[in-house]
Amino acid sequence: MSSATFDDSVTGKVTGARSEPPRLATAETKVHRLKHPSWWVGGAAVLILIGTFLRLLFTNENMKWDVVGDYLFHGEILHGLWVTIKLTALAMVIGLGLGIVLAIMRLSKNPLFQSVSWLWIWFFRGVPPLVQMVFWFNLATLIPEVRLGIPFTDVVWHTWDMNSLMTSFAAAILGLALTESAYAAEMIRAGIMAVPRGQVEAAAALGIPGRKVMQRIVLPQALRIVIPPIGNDLISMLKFTSLVSVLATPDLLYSAQMIYSRNYQTIPLLIVATLWYLVLTTLFTVVQQSVERKVHHKPLLQVNRLGFNPFRSGKVVP
Amino acid sequence: MTWPLLKASNIHKAYGDNEVLKGVDLEVHKGEVQCVIGPSGSGKSTLLRCLNRLEVPDQGYVYLDGEPIGFGWVGDDLCELRPAALARQRERMGMVFQSFNLFGHLTALENVTLAPRLVNAEPERQVVARARELLARVGLADKADHRPDQLSGGQQQRVAIARALAMQPEVMLFDEPTSALDPELVGEVLGVMSELARDGMTMVIVTHEMSFAADVSDKVVFMDGGQVVEVGTPDQVFRHAQHARTASFLTRVL
Ligand SMILES: Nc1ncnc2c1ncn2[C@@H]1O[C@H](COP(=O)(O)OP(=O)(O)O)[C@@H](O)[C@H]1O
Ligand SMILES: [Mg+2]
Numbered sequence: 001m002s003s004a005t006f007d008d009s010v011t012g013k014v015t016g017a018r019s020e021p022p023r024l025a026t027a028e029t030k031v032h033r034l035k036h037p038s039w040w041v042g043g044a045a046v047l048i049l050i051g052t053f054l055r056l057l058f059t060n061e062n063m064k065w066d067v068v069g070d071y072l073f074h075g076e077i078l079h080g081l082w083v084t085i086k087l088t089a090l091a092m093v094i095g096l097g098l099g100i101v102l103a104i105m106r107l108s109k110n111p112l113f114q115s116v117s118w119l120w121i122w123f124f125r126g127v128p129p130l131v132q133m134v135f136w137f138n139l140a141t142l143i144p145e146v147r148l149g150i151p152f153t154d155v156v157w158h159t160w161d162m163n164s165l166m167t168s169f170a171a172a173i174l175g176l177a178l179t180e181s182a183y184a185a186e187m188i189r190a191g192i193m194a195v196p197r198g199q200v201e202a203a204a205a206l207g208i209p210g211r212k213v214m215q216r217i218v219l220p221q222a223l224r225i226v227i228p229p230i231g232n233d234l235i236s237m238l239k240f241t242s243l244v245s246v247l248a249t250p251d252l253l254y255s256a257q258m259i260y261s262r263n264y265q266t267i268p269l270l271i272v273a274t275l276w277y278l279v280l281t282t283l284f285t286v287v288q289q290s291v292e293r294k295v296h297h298k299p300l301l302q303v304n305r306l307g308f309n310p311f312r313s314g315k316v317v318p
Numbered sequence: 319m320t321w322p323l324l325k326a327s328n329i330h331k332a333y334g335d336n337e338v339l340k341g342v343d344l345e346v347h348k349g350e351v352q353c354v355i356g357p358s359g360s361g362k363s364t365l366l367r368c369l370n371r372l373e374v375p376d377q378g379y380v381y382l383d384g385e386p387i388g389f390g391w392v393g394d395d396l397c398e399l400r401p402a403a404l405a406r407q408r409e410r411m412g413m414v415f416q417s418f419n420l421f422g423h424l425t426a427l428e429n430v431t432l433a434p435r436l437v438n439a440e441p442e443r444q445v446v447a448r449a450r451e452l453l454a455r456v457g458l459a460d461k462a463d464h465r466p467d468q469l470s471g472g473q474q475q476r477v478a479i480a481r482a483l484a485m486q487p488e489v490m491l492f493d494e495p496t497s498a499l500d501p502e503l504v505g506e507v508l509g510v511m512s513e514l515a516r517d518g519m520t521m522v523i524v525t526h527e528m529s530f531a532a533d534v535s536d537k538v539v540f541m542d543g544g545q546v547v548e549v550g551t552p553d554q555v556f557r558h559a560q561h562a563r564t565a566s567f568l569t570r571v572l
Binding site for chain 1: 437482
């Protein structure tokens, strides 16, 4: 083949129209693969950028890797790490629990349940968690006391002081969990709707009571479907917990801030926090993937039908 | 006259303005097999679903062994049953659906054992033993540990039959059990059903398989436009139809 024809193939002019008589390619035919010069140019540019970044990372005096090393396992930092893990886990568990209830309410036949759930989701998805946390923390100015008694009467059995009840930790948990509950509710609702209605009817026809149908047939399949998006939420939650530093809750970020406000080693301590966040995120991702692999079987393909955000559910679909 | 095991009287059901059942009566005696035939949209599925109250009839009552389904007598009044009590009545009627409706996250064996486990206070070992027996009876002893997505349509439907039988029902309701199957898989399911019929199970079968209906039925019920048009032995309905609507339906499908 002449080189002119070969260039045509590069510029896209080869259309498959044939002027020569047909012939077979043999083992001896020389084959020219498409070249990708941009691959090399782009690759070189990226390498240069990475090199610059690494040089900044390791030769810049202000990084102070020795300080990073000193504080990586510092008691205050480790305590902060523990608080961050606790916040993430608690907010996630409460959020998911509420989310399941909200999803079931949203799908119930009772219009009051439906609208309460709708309003809840609308509200807590709309108000930023940071705003909520500050609000919950200052709840005492609105409701100074919590009373246990019979509503609309003077009967009171016990009274709590809101200020001592609503610690910064509690306010943080509320802000995070309520936000998560709204997102979880929508995911779980989609999961529940993805379980074919016929299975519920089959269960009813077998005489399985409604609550058991939900517990043993619908929820197990719905939760399997929503594991990947919940995994994503867990990782988001981990990062959202850093908001609690505004309430002076000694989480990972706030602990780092406390230390650098004393010793002015701002960047190294932020790097310490960053490293720990990355460690946790990596851990969560590994766990998420192994759980996904364990529960992975064909029915998960149904995810496609429910109109989940494809970026969230994409991973499940083989 | 003895009371039929299953009796539906004057069942009416409408979806909005669409009157789907216009006063349907049905009587099925113990050990009888009745096939319900009729054009699509004539209300066959709705009737079957009214029998075990998956649909609530607007009017009329269904009686199982003389007991009104979904109600209890209190003196001379009928009181609607709580869901738990209705569930106990439903246990007594097995149902098999066109779309199998196996529980997707459970194996064949678990599909069969779930309801007895959740509903009956039976020892676990006995439940499992019976489930394995039932799977063997529908020819799927070797598929006990397969999930529905690893089974063919015919196998899934046979698991569904075993699942319904696990509750030891007095009546089996089948809603077009072979309509979703590839033609070569229809036989295995009809085979299992014929055997059930031979063993004396009381069955109500909605089907488009006319030769099967002619073979197994004690009675054939022809429905059209939300009404039972004709009831009779297979010979009466298939060969000596009394109504023009029956005859014209049969010429279309045979
Ligand atoms: N859940 C429902 N809501 C509204 N209309 C329905 C519903 N189920 C059935 N129908 C209507 O009732 C009629 C009879 O349906 P069906 O009982 O399924 O007929 P068949 O099983 O004989 O084909 C059809 O016109 C169908 O559209
Ligand atoms: Mg039908």
